[in-house]
Amino acid sequence: MTQQFRPPAVPLVTVDPYFSVWSAADCLTDKHTTHWTNKRNSMSGMVRIDGLTRRFMGITDLDEESDIPEPDAMKQTSLEVTATSSKYKFVGDGILLEVDFTTPLLLDDLDLLSRPASYVTFRVQSIDGKPHDVQVYADITGEWCVNTPDQKIVWSRNEIGSGIEALRMGSEQQPVLQQVGDDLRIDWGYVYLAASKSETTQTAIQSYKLRGHFIESGALSLQDDKREPRAVADDTPVMAVLFDFGAVNETVKSEYAVLAYDDIHSIEYFNRPLDAYWRRSGMSFEDMLAAAFSQYDDIIGKCETFDKALRQESMEAGGSQYADILSLAYRQAIAAHKLVLDENNEVLFLSKECFSNGCIGTVDVSYPSIPLFLKFNPELVKGMMRPIFRYAGSEQWHFEFAPHDVGCYPLANGQVYGENKLEYQMPIEECGNMLIMAAAVCLSEQNADFAENHWELLTKWANYLIENGLDPNNQLCTDDFAGHLAHNANLSVKAIIGIGAYATLCRMLGKTEDMSRYSVTAKEMAGQWTAMADAGDHYKLTFDSADDTWSLKYNLVWDRLFGLHLFPSDILEKEIPYYAAKQNRYGTPLDSRNSYTKSDWLVWCASMAASKDDFAKMIAPLWDSLHESPSRVPLTDWYDTVTGEQVGFQNRTVVGGFYIKLLHPLNV
Template identity: 60%
Template sequence: MTTEFRPPSVPLVTVDPYFSVWSAADHLYEDHTRHWTNKTNGMVGLAVIDGKLRRFMGKVGSEERTAVEEPEVLVQTNLTVQPVTTRYTFQGEGIELHVQFNTPLLLDDLDLLSRPVTYLTFQAKSIDGASHQVKIYFDVTGEWCVNTSDQHITWERHVIEGQWNVMSMGTVDQPVLQLAGDDTRIDWGYMVLAVPQSSDIQTAIHSVTGREHYARTGQLPIEDDHPQPRAVSDNMPVMAAEIDLGAVRDEPISEFLMLAYDDIHAIEYFQQPLHAYWKRNGLTFHEMLLLAAQQYEEIQRRCDSFNLELMAESQAAGGEKYRDIVALTYRQAIAAHKLVADEEGDALFFSKENFSNGCIATVDVSYPSIPLFLRYNPELIKGMMRPIYKYAMSPDWTFDFAPHDVGTYPRANGQVYGENKLEYQMPIEECGNMLLMAAAVSKYEGDIEFARQHWEPLTRWADYLLHNGLDPVNQLCTDDFAGHLAHNTNLSIKAILGIAAYSYMCDRLGLKEGATYLEGARKMAQEWVSMADAGDHYKLTFDSPTESWSMKYNLVWDHLLDLHLFPKEIAAKELEYYMHKQNRYGLPLDSRETYTKSDWLVWCASMSSTKAQFESFISPLWDFINETSSRVPVTDWYDTITAKQMNFQNRSVVGGFFIQLLMQQSID
């Protein structure tokens, strides 16, 4: 993805729901960098070229100090966003400066994936044939380690094995895992800026006024003048580094540093605090940092290779616009999770419902996200499901259908959704989701053992669907913002395919009763066709007028799991009908409103019979992302006429955009 595609917000530091910072501006210097919640998590970058100071990232003044005169900018000439890498290019005063953010979220390496490290690389070269003296100033603020700016922080320094200078900041109180909720930021653990130990690199822990001093003089201030601890809002503390690149000529000169976060404990799991996955074998934070530094070159090569591979594959599968969408949302889909290890060392992969309700491990958030993880590592889907199985088999879960969630992030102590009242649950939705996810893992991993381990709840949920799934009573589905709905035809499809998914797993386990479930699903599918028929399409609900319609996105599993319960012409007829219902920015979710869900839009598009048809559905989504005035990490719920965000942002469900890669695999 290049400058021609304007992200609504650009991924910079993308590790987990807390360590997640973006640029919601066309140019990196036009605004403060921000946490995905839109709160400022500031970074500032300045270049001193032959004594002339230019700004290339963030703003020197804080949001409280808006009267500060900002330095002239080093003009941004290019932005490229690839799956795990964001690159900016700036030019001015005879040099070209490349600034690269790289978070190595490589799904085949869970230790690397879970490391809380983003690499920031600066590379400068002369573009006018002359030699130029270049220094880079960079700082990061105390905002990164607090929820609100009135919280008091302290800071310290370490040197790791004489090789790396490590500066860290954290709250005085350190309320580990005490804060749970949606619009929140971490206020425990320690934000870290790590830079190489070198005579060419100077460091300081100073303040926003010290930053202003540097912007005027080009000199790092003395840090001892600023006492600790103090509130972040009180002359905001910053950790800074000045990198002297020396005489820059035609050959590029580069240096990197690391942004990292030690969260101490990451998740509370049924009253037990758990570490991040990378800690499971006893590695300390400083050992991890040193390892990350030592592996820098190798990791950059691996990331570059992966970027090229995924971009080529996605372009071949869905065209250039699909490639752009995939490149922008890859990190978002992963970093809306936290990867930890349970007491047995097994992976637990917890999603957070960002700007939805803050729930953790929500089943109907996991379900739309799984195409990405099926493509690269089904173990992470098992990590999504393990907490649900554990909770569903506990005495605390009293229903005979699957739970919705296991708590509010980061505390996974049991479901909170709808106050656990029956009328606010999603019985058909979550049973179907868990069965389809289990069958998908079995297929794409090539192993039925995980399903075998959890056969009791899977059987209970299949039976629930068999008795209740064909014509769902009034209830919520994953699109709960649309309200309760009875006789939901798309929800019925999920139930039917969930039953067939159970049969699919029975077959692989050698269980004869699978035939009974498959026959039940086939009969239900036949009834569905006649009950939902509206001539040239299929209705929103079985009892609604023929003019009603909805995205039948759940149909996709009929193909991906080779179930073949529904006639092929159903999907073909639906997609042809959808072509006439698209608005400027995409296909609405159904006939009731003009808003859509972009994950479901791509699922429907993936059932296209031709690449051209797929691209005709994807193009309006690309236009939305490119043109929306809602400058946030990609939202999955927006209006298809105004291109305005309805709610939701930075959610993991964009992992569903990768479903076209699975479709192409099944064709190939």
């Protein structure tokens, strides 16, 4: 099989934290497809060629009592993961089958970005010079709309307009916005499988034994199952589509299906349910689905154009391995969010802290993710910050520093991290993050109105950093898995750059005296930092630790991007070579305490390397970790640099930080 890059898991349907399906295998036929939580969200795909059935996706799972054998798998010859698509090719019995999974997450089109519709395109052609009779079958199970398989579901079919056949399934109870937590799947709303009506297209809602019927006959049993409601685990219901391509020759024939999810309400925002962004003008789900069909050719064309342009830019910036990494990270970084509007019709872009604690709108998860969104649509960075500003300015928040989060997904009703106890807060971390994010988005837009609208809080946080940031007391930072740490040198860097970021905002708003005062303060603090952290050929982990300690000083990247020049240039001239010297098989550890690393911070440090070649050398072990890791999960950002194995975290938006090499200096 031609597969230059083997992702640890392949994104198939990636819309939001709930509507998310992956293949954690080398070949699409090796395993059941899963939700990002690793729970089964099964899809099955088969093709019948001249009366002989083969598998190209998933496992049929027919009863042991069945005398119908599992069809042999087609030979998968290639897999290409682009920013918006995952493209498989299979060969067998004289035909080539291409299966493309496309979720059009184009960041410059918020209607399309928020649309809960994903495409599966099937293309077939003869490759042996002979005509072949071909039928393609695909289905999804009721697992997609429940959290646990003991939950009961109901189903129905609906004709949309005169040209779309839509099948749907949903839980019987419909507990809208009731489930709260991390390792959860949605159990409200309705999942859809839809296809254009034609004489050569059939659809059915049946037991999963429908797969056996297709294996034997090449057709569907067209009588829908009437035994509803029932538990998903009980004779698992599936929704299926069959495309009869008829006689296939060298000319490519194609068909597509749309997978969609109506979540009814998406987020609860300070005790008010909010709908997805695409619904803001009253569009019905049926109209949205019809638009997904009518715009198919245009959308697929835009996705292909974007994917090619992004890969070209990525290769020019960092080489082919960097381009592979960015393509894999793209959909994951976006689909860990939900896009909604608040009561003022302002964008909210709320993340889920996946495979961690399920927090919503986490500041130190947003912070590493922003390079992707600064690059393509800074409005989404504002959408990450607005909930924090609202909460921090309310009577609910009693601290002088910035909050960590605004709740647990999908409820954004106030911070839940650490039960709001002071010892579990991240005072320097979150103040620095909010100030840096504010400066980044205002510089990207060359307009500081957004910061001015929240000036009182930003000023409070900048002053907090002046008073407390140079030598942080014992507290958590974003790398909270490593525990509390006092005198953290990298956290001090964040505080200093946060003050410098505030000075930049003062300049943009014409506050000349304040700009001068905060700039001077930040510069003086940077000078003190240099003396306190100096260990000769590198800089220490903490100000009071031995000279042989060290850490990745990833926060320094904004000194360059903002053009602050607070820290001497020779710091990086020491630090970057030192990181290279500490590199293990799969990258440089986060610090001297452990062999694990954070991939987002690794890329930030690599982006500060003196040359493209040096950058590529620091990136290569990360590429290797993805290509070789035994941990078959959606992209993890926390892994061991010796073994390549996942330590924790997966499917998090922080991988948007990989895009930092594509950012140019913002302070122009």
